[in-house]
Amino acid sequence: MKKHFSLISQYFIGVLFGFGLLISGMTNPTKILNFLDITGSWDPSLLFVMGGAVCVGLAGFYLLSKRSQAFFGGALHIPTRRDITKPLVIGSLIFGAGWGLAGFCPGPAIVSIGSGQAKAFGFVIAMLIGMWMCQQFLSNRPKTS
Numbered sequence: 001m002k003k004h005f006s007l008i009s010q011y012f013i014g015v016l017f018g019f020g021l022l023i024s025g026m027t028n029p030t031k032i033l034n035f036l037d038i039t040g041s042w043d044p045s046l047l048f049v050m051g052g053a054v055c056v057g058l059a060g061f062y063l064l065s066k067r068s069q070a071f072f073g074g075a076l077h078i079p080t081r082r083d084i085t086k087p088l089v090i091g092s093l094i095f096g097a098g099w100g101l102a103g104f105c106p107g108p109a110i111v112s113i114g115s116g117q118a119k120a121f122g123f124v125i126a127m128l129i130g131m132w133m134c135q136q137f138l139s140n141r142p143k144t145s
Helices: 002-024 029-036 045-065 086-102 106-114 118-140
Strands: none
Touching: 002 106, 029 045, 029 086, 086 118, 106 118
């Protein structure tokens, strides 16, 4: 029963996240591209959305740090790595380039597919291909210790 409640709550949290993206305008690639255009028609509203997200995230991690298990049971899996690696830097650069070229990041792109934006569909297909290529590359690398 807990597993079903967990899945249902995850669904509704995802729907709430999607509505937040729609209401804040983060599914509009022009709004994102205007945020990145600091010498032209700069739109600072993304800063406020990001600030709100950081505050919610910090509060969530604070609450989780006080717990020994997840809200619906099971182990907590909180990232502990803090090192900056070459794959992290390369992945960040690729993410940033895709974000700057398309005006989408993964969450808003998936929400935008629901509104029928063809550009979002193309972005998600390219993102999935990129994820698959990365997985192929990483799985073929020799293991280092």
